[in-house]
Amino acid sequence: MPNVVIVNVKKRYGDIVALDGVSLEIRDREYVCIIGPSGSGKSTLLKVIAGIIKPDEGKVFIDGVPVDKIPIENRRLGLVLQDILLFPHMTLWDNTTYSPVVRGLNYNLVREKGLTALSLVEIDIPLEILPNELSRGAQQKIALARALAADAKLLLLDEPLGSIDARTARSLRYELRRIVKSLGLTAIHVTHNQEEAMSIADRIIVMRKGKVEQIGTPLELYTNPRTPFVCRFIGGEANFFEGKVIGRNGKSTIVALSNGSKLEIYDPKNLNGKVVIAIRPEHIVMSVNENEVNDDINVLEGHIAEVHFLGSYIRYVVNTNEGELIVKVPRNKIIFKEGDRVYLHVKHAYLFRYPEEGLEKAIAYE
Ligand SMILES: Nc1ncnc2c1ncn2[C@@H]1O[C@H](COP(=O)(O)OP(=O)(O)OP(=O)(O)O)[C@@H](O)[C@H]1O
Ligand SMILES: [Mg+2]
Numbered sequence: 001m002p003n004v005v006i007v008n009v010k011k012r013y014g015d016i017v018a019l020d021g022v023s024l025e026i027r028d029r030e031y032v033c034i035i036g037p038s039g040s041g042k043s044t045l046l047k048v049i050a051g052i053i054k055p056d057e058g059k060v061f062i063d064g065v066p067v068d069k070i071p072i073e074n075r076r077l078g079l080v081l082q083d084i085l086l087f088p089h090m091t092l093w094d095n096t097t098y099s100p101v102v103r104g105l106n107y108n109l110v111r112e113k114g115l116t117a118l119s120l121v122e123i124d125i126p127l128e129i130l131p132n133e134l135s136r137g138a139q140q141k142i143a144l145a146r147a148l149a150a151d152a153k154l155l156l157l158d159e160p161l162g163s164i165d166a167r168t169a170r171s172l173r174y175e176l177r178r179i180v181k182s183l184g185l186t187a188i189h190v191t192h193n194q195e196e197a198m199s200i201a202d203r204i205i206v207m208r209k210g211k212v213e214q215i216g217t218p219l220e221l222y223t224n225p226r227t228p229f230v231c232r233f234i235g236g237e238a239n240f241f242e243g244k245v246i247g248r249n250g251k252s253t254i255v256a257l258s259n260g261s262k263l264e265i266y267d268p269k270n271l272n273g274k275v276v277i278a279i280r281p282e283h284i285v286m287s288v289n290e291n292e293v294n295d296d297i298n299v300l301e302g303h304i305a306e307v308h309f310l311g312s313y314i315r316y317v318v319n320t321n322e323g324e325l326i327v328k329v330p331r332n333k334i335i336f337k338e339g340d341r342v343y344l345h346v347k348h349a350y351l352f353r354y355p356e357e358g359l360e361k362a363i364a365y366e
Pocket of ligand 1: 013016018036039042043044045082192
């Protein structure tokens with residue numbers, strides 16, 4: 001029953017603050033994804049949880065016991081690291097079955113565990129070769145198989161699907177979640193891929209600059225991002241604007257964008273003064289007919305600048321007097337073409353206090 005408690009963990013490398021006071025709790029049998037830009041501390045956090053890196057401050061508990069007090073063979077971890085995937089001098093089979101062999105299981109059990117793990121990751125290659133003869137994607141599959149064969153209770157996976165081709169990675173992500181849920185494991189899975197995190201995590205931890213920016217279910221992070229950064233990082237593209245609060249209407253706040261367009265936005269926070277407004281491309285309804293929009297509020301006028309077909313929906317770039325906006329429309333709706341004059345009806349938007357560091361820095365992927 002591994003739950004993981006992390007208390008105020010700090011880790012520096014010289015001047016670089018890799019982890020800057022991280023506290024969080026991961027529940028037993030939970031599938032948690034950690035996402036965040038490169039350098040935000042994801043791998044460092046995972047290694048601290050595994051007990052591979054000792055933090056400068058703070059503690060990690062697995063099932064209430066400090067991780068450094070648990071002998072490594074008793075930690076029951078299934079590890080896939082980002083930098084070193086496999087033992088280079090061992091064959092693929094020996095890598096896969098490393099843990100059952102070390103634990104002294106008999107030949108038949110070792111064989112069974114190895115074969116089961118390999119079948120889960122859908123790999124069909126000779127197993128007597130060494131890792132360096134394989135592509136990184138195939139090495140990743142073997143690393144995953146090794147983690148699964150370890151009979152671990154806690155899986156710590158650092159970008160486990162990052163080098164695997166997109167189609168296989170997509171099916172493997174669901175398989176991973178299925179395995180974790182059916183065996184009652186706890187998984188902490190680091191990924192760059194927000195879509196991967198959204199689609200399999202019970203909860204997502206968003207990291208930024210060594211800190212936890214927000215933790216929540218995919219839906220919570222999508223519907224209620226606490227910062228512009230989370231709004232940009234979760235749920236795909238978003239359009240950001242600076243604006244000013246000019247009034248209130250019940251639980252809604254009325255804001256003016258730079259060039260005078262007005263939006264009425266649900267805002268329990270009751271913000272004032274300078275604000276950031278974020279509009280998701282899927283929260284805009286687009287029409288050619290002005291009569292279909294019956295208000296001068298929540299409406300922007302523009303011209304279609306670009307049209308991109310993305311399978312089930314179409315992505316438009318629209319030039320408006322407030323700047324460029326991305327709009328996404330399901331493909332079964334009417335299709336606009338470059339140059340069409342359109343009205344954008346904003347159905348939903350998010351409002352944030354204007355960040356001290358400025359909007360551009362607050363949403364930068366670094
Ligand atoms: N061994 C090390 N020595 C010096 N600096 C390090 C070391 N390991 C990590 N860092 C630095 O600590 C910060 C956090 O690194 P970390 O590897 O945890 O980031 P990450 O979120 O995993 O990034 P990525 O998405 O690129 O894997 C980065 O600035 C990195 O350069
Ligand atoms: Mg990393």
